[in-house]
Amino acid sequence: MPNHEERAHALLSASSAHRWMRCTPSARLEDEVEVEEGVAAKEGTVAHELCECKLRGLLGEDVEEATKKVKESEFYSPEMERFTQDYADYCYQSMIEENGDIRIEEALDLSAYVPEGFGTADCVIVGEELLHVIDFKYGRGVKVSPVENPQLMLYALGAFNLYSFMQDFKTVRLTIVQPRIDEEPSSWELSIEDLLAFGEEVKKKAEVAFKGEGEFCPEEDTCRFCKVKAVCRARAEKNLALMFLEEQDPRLLSNEELGDILTKCSGFPTWLSDVEECAKDKLLLGEEIKGWKIVEGRSTRVWTDEKEAFKYIVDSEEAKEEELFETVPLTLTKVEKLLGKKRFKPIAEKYVTKSKGKPTLTLESDERPAYNSVETMFNEEGEN
Ligand code: SF4
Structure with missing residues (x-):
């Protein structure tokens, strides 16, 4: 094979x-x-x-x-x-x-x-x-x-x-x-x-x-898995060009402009995080990135030997064994993973209810129906 x-x-x-x-x-x-x-x-x-x-x-x-x-x-x-x-x-x-x-x-x-x-x-x-x-x-x-x-x-x-x-x-x-x-x-x-x-x-x-000819197409779904996504000039230029807004009157942005900014900048956070990851990798490899360095992040505390530590606490009567443990039910997602989607389906139909999701901003092209804030308000009032 x-x-x-x-x-x-x-x-x-x-x-x-x-x-x-x-x-x-x-x-x-x-x-x-x-x-x-x-x-x-x-x-x-x-x-x-x-x-x-x-x-x-x-x-x-x-x-x-x-x-x-x-x-x-x-x-x-x-x-x-x-x-x-x-x-x-x-x-x-x-x-x-x-x-x-x-x-x-x-x-x-x-x-x-x-x-x-x-x-x-x-x-x-x-x-x-x-x-x-x-x-x-x-x-x-x-x-x-x-x-x-x-x-x-x-x-x-x-x-x-x-x-x-x-x-x-x-x-x-x-x-x-x-x-x-x-x-x-x-x-x-x-x-x-x-x-x-x-x-x-x-x-x-x-x-x-x-x-290697033709036009660059710096769109998020085109660039997502591209090997040069963090260092591609065309992608950087597209994202950076969006940062310079022409000064216009009135001084406050209109709803139309807000929509334009959100649409144009929707790929910006992903691009910036790709650039950050790339710079981090280069610094860790010993390369220099002008104006930036790597420092040690927040550290976390862990037991060197959890079993021994708990034994010591119980033996020295600092706490009872049952106080050191808690039983936590698995999350719904973990139970689904445990059983598999097919076996989980009839259980979900009987015991799972889905709450209405929080209002989330997304592009108009998103296939989900638009959030109806009026309907939600009436439903919420009815439940009270
Ligand atoms: S990162 Fe650059 S080269 Fe890669 S797909 Fe996007 S625009 Fe094209």
């Missing part, structure tokens, strides 16, 4: 296509910096390896050795078992329902669309008329949608080129399995014609991106 960690990466990787398609100079810039993989990425790699083991196991392959090796990783955790099993079950079930051939960790040549492009799809199911690409995401921060997802569409193009000589594909299904955020996998379908039209679009973008 291949080692996921040691795979080569293309300059224009499928997983970063959403970035280089919008910000075409980003790939060349990212190629100039070395960034150590974070814990979340390492966990993700191990979870993908476990996914592969579980799916191959369902297909009857001997995965004992490979599974043992995955579990030896410091980034393995028992909670991975449930999530990776969900993925394997979904792939296996799809293979049966679609009556297709399953390909696991399929190496795909993407060079017909992207210069020197290649990639590995987690799972591809090759049906007679349906081509199904399934991707596992272990992250729990940002929900990934399959709709117009360029990574999955690139994989679909690679798989189409590989298998279209023997199948008469009509439809492509793209599925994201992200069980730490969503219990149910989410899918999106498109026709082969639409997929091929995307292929033409991606070709043009990839050509520009491969040369």
Whole structure:
């Protein structure tokens, strides 16, 4: 079984296509910096390896050795078992329902669309008329949608080129399995014609991106996982330009201006925190950052030996043992994690109530309905 960690990466990787398609100079810039993989990425790699083991196991392959090796990783955790099993079950079930051939960790040549492009799809199911690409995401921060997802569409193009000589594909299904955020996998379908039209679009973008040309696109969802997000001049200029407001009369800002400022500055806190993190890392490495240094933060007190300390307190009758411990119920979230979403659901229906959330400021494009302060006021009055 291949080692996921040691795979080569293309300059224009499928997983970063959403970035280089919008910000075409980003790939060349990212190629100039070395960034150590974070814990979340390492966990993700191990979870993908476990996914592969579980799916191959369902297909009857001997995965004992490979599974043992995955579990030896410091980034393995028992909670991975449930999530990776969900993925394997979904792939296996799809293979049966679609009556297709399953390909696991399929190496795909993407060079017909992207210069020197290649990639590995987690799972591809090759049906007679349906081509199904399934991707596992272990992250729990940002929900990934399959709709117009360029990574999955690139994989679909690679798989189409590989298998279209023997199948008469009509439809492509793209599925994201992200069980730490969503219990149910989410899918999106498109026709082969639409997929091929995307292929033409991606070709043009990839050509520009491969040369490192084109316009920067410093938008928060484009920059979020960019390796140069903290030191990118285009992103800094965009954020800093917002700080200089033209002086206008009247001296107080209008509601329209307040809205404009909030919209324009919504990415500012994230950018500043990225810059701070980057400066901190550089100072810790011994580099100089003009005007800044690292100091020791607030320290916390911990027992050197809690068991011995408690024994001493009880033996010397400073306090009774029961006074030293408290029983605290698990939070609702922890109970849900303990039982799993499926088992927790009927319990939640019976015993959980959800209070109205606090009024929260957000962009108009947010899909949640607007807060109705009048309705809330009447409801609150009715309850009193
Ligand atoms: S930080 Fe944003 S603007 Fe800068 S290169 Fe990366 S994606 Fe482009």
